[in-house]
Structures are given as C-alpha cells and as structure tokens.
Amino acid sequence: MHYAPINASDLIPITGAYRHRLAPPQVAGYEGVGTVVQAPSTFQHLLGKRVLPLRGMGCWQRYVDVKAHLAVSVPDDITMTLAARAYINPLAALLMLKKWPVAGKHVLITAGGSACAMLLAQWAQLQGARRVVVAHRSPAHAARLHAMGLDAVLESATDAIQALSAQSDVVFDAVGGDVGQRIWQTLPEQAHFVAYGVLSGKPVQVNAGRPLLHWFHVRHTLGDINTVEWQQLFAEVWPLLRRSDCGEVEIFPLSGWRAAIETYHQSGRARKPLLCLDA
Known part of the structure; x- marks a missing residue:
C-alpha cells in the first residue's frame, strides 16, 4: 500500500x-x-x-x-x-447520478465542503442540470464553489435554503438534521430527496409519502455486481476524474x-x- x-x-x-x-x-x-x-x-x-x-x-x-x-x-x-x-466518493457520485438523472433539472446539494458533494455538483453540470446549488457550512468553501461555476449558499441561511428547496427537483443530502429536515419539508411533492449520509448524526424524518425520500449506500447499490460491471464502472470514473477539480x-x-x-x-x-x- x-x-x-x-x-x-x-x-x-x-x-x-x-x-x-x-x-x-x-x-x-x-x-x-x-x-x-x-x-x-x-x-x-x-x-x-x-x-x-x-x-x-x-x-x-x-x-x-x-x-x-x-x-x-x-x-x-x-x-x-x-x-x-477514486472509489468511495467518485463511485457514490456516479451511481447516484445514474439512479437519479438530473438533466434539465434544478439540483440542490448539501455538505458543500465534502469531496462527494464537489464531484456530484461538477458531474451534475456535465449531465446537463439546469441549475446546481451547493449548500455549505463554512464560508471558506464559497470561493472554490464559485470558481467551478456553481451557486453556493450557507446552510445557516434558512430563508435562502427554503426558497431554493421550493424550486428543486432533486436533492442530494449528506447532512440530515435540521438542514435536511427543512429542505425535505419545503420540496415540491414531485421532487426526489436522496439521503446518502447523516453528518449531523440525525436522519431526516418523513411523515408523508411525498416528496420521495431515498436512502443511498454504495455497498447496497453494488449488491452482487459481476466482475465485468465492476470494472466498467471505473472505466467511467477515470475520464470523469481527469476533467474534475x-x-x-x-x-x-x-x-x-x-x-x-x-x-x-x-x-x-x-x-x-x-x-x-x-x-
């Protein structure tokens, strides 16, 4: 190693x-x-x-x-x-965007300072998302996000987060807690909320069938994937990593x-x- x-x-x-x-x-x-x-x-x-x-x-x-x-x-x-x-975060981002395509959609991503969120945001742009907004906890991340051509918002900006949520089609959330809960409650009914982490330690609680909340885990998604499919995923990952920050x-x-x-x-x-x- x-x-x-x-x-x-x-x-x-x-x-x-x-x-x-x-x-x-x-x-x-x-x-x-x-x-x-x-x-x-x-x-x-x-x-x-x-x-x-x-x-x-x-x-x-x-x-x-x-x-x-x-x-x-x-x-x-x-x-x-x-x-x-090249595995944990890139494969998670790739698999989520395969399962919930974002072409032509408004996308909101939390945990903006994390490696997975950064890749999700960049690859959502490549996939043709209409708008990608990244919510981040620390102001230190804003400059890098803007340099990538991404819209950025502080997680603590409650009113802004709610306004963005009301216009979002797909949310990729790794935070949960109050931030994730507020986003889910404000989403349009037809939206999809994808929870792939709980950095706050508190998962989002749902009390209605919509908007749909999906739990994502790389391990569960891969399941019994065969060798050819496994190697093919990385044939897709390497070119994406080459063109990404x-x-x-x-x-x-x-x-x-x-x-x-x-x-x-x-x-x-x-x-x-x-x-x-x-x-």
Whole structure:
C-alpha cells in the first residue's frame, strides 16, 4: 500500500456505529492505492502494477490481501494521490447520478465542503442540470464553489435554503438534521430527496409519502455486481476524474493517524487527509 484517504465511512465503524456487522479486531480503511507484489498465476500481468484494493476493509496498513478479480488497475496518467481517492466518493457520485438523472433539472446539494458533494455538483453540470446549488457550512468553501461555476449558499441561511428547496427537483443530502429536515419539508411533492449520509448524526424524518425520500449506500447499490460491471464502472470514473477539480490533499505518515483524523474533522478544511503507508 502507498496511500489511503480518511473518509466518513472509514471513521463510522471505528466509533462502533457498525458494531452489528463488525467483529474486532479489524484494520480500518475502505480505499487506497498500492502496487501488486504477489498474484495468482492467472493475474501475473498485475505484478508491479498500481491497483485499487477494494470491496473490503483493511487499507490502513502496509500490505492488503485482495481478491484478484476485484483489483482495479490504475491508468498511468492518474497520480497516486488521486487514485487513492477514486472509489468511495467518485463511485457514490456516479451511481447516484445514474439512479437519479438530473438533466434539465434544478439540483440542490448539501455538505458543500465534502469531496462527494464537489464531484456530484461538477458531474451534475456535465449531465446537463439546469441549475446546481451547493449548500455549505463554512464560508471558506464559497470561493472554490464559485470558481467551478456553481451557486453556493450557507446552510445557516434558512430563508435562502427554503426558497431554493421550493424550486428543486432533486436533492442530494449528506447532512440530515435540521438542514435536511427543512429542505425535505419545503420540496415540491414531485421532487426526489436522496439521503446518502447523516453528518449531523440525525436522519431526516418523513411523515408523508411525498416528496420521495431515498436512502443511498454504495455497498447496497453494488449488491452482487459481476466482475465485468465492476470494472466498467471505473472505466467511467477515470475520464470523469481527469476533467474534475478533485481538491488538494494533506499527507500524514501512518504514525500520525490521530492528527489526520483531527484534520478531517476541521470545519472549512480545504485539503483531504491522506495516510502515507510507505515505510
């Protein structure tokens, strides 16, 4: 292994929130990038190649044992630090936009400082959304969002959020809590509210059949996807990443994992914490 990022999905099981399906001791980390040093005979072509070791835990360590058919080859022009971040957030954004297309629609996205929200916003534009508005918690994110040609609004601007919600066709929400609840309650009946995270710790509560609320999880959506379909998803992801602003990173040695996690939780953070796993 060379690098592994810190994501919300990595930290949730550490807190014990996934205790119903985790049996410690386990190594954390759902994504990263490494070089193949050993492979079965039918996958010898991967020796010495960079791959993403995915669909399991344990990426925060020097060596990871992965099922060979699930290893995703990294194109030569993709940097190591970008490859390390090419699974959790990019695949979530891609799958959500496949399931809830936004061409010609008004789109509202929360958690505007997060990597997934940034990709969702950019790719919604590419898909032909009529308007994309990103709600963010920290004013520090506004300049970057505007530079991407996106409309930005503070999550604390209650009146503005409600006015935007009333005009939205699709919402992608990773916050929940009061912000998510206010948006859902103000949406037109025909709108779709896609909840893919609960950063507030409080899920949105619904008391009516419409507007529709959908829960999205990458793991559930992938289900029993076959090898060809799995590899094809990344054939779609790489070109999108090449033309996107994927943000900067801040690299920490594995021994500095505590500082990396503290950095992850900083409001207004501009760089994604990455663990360097090389000796």
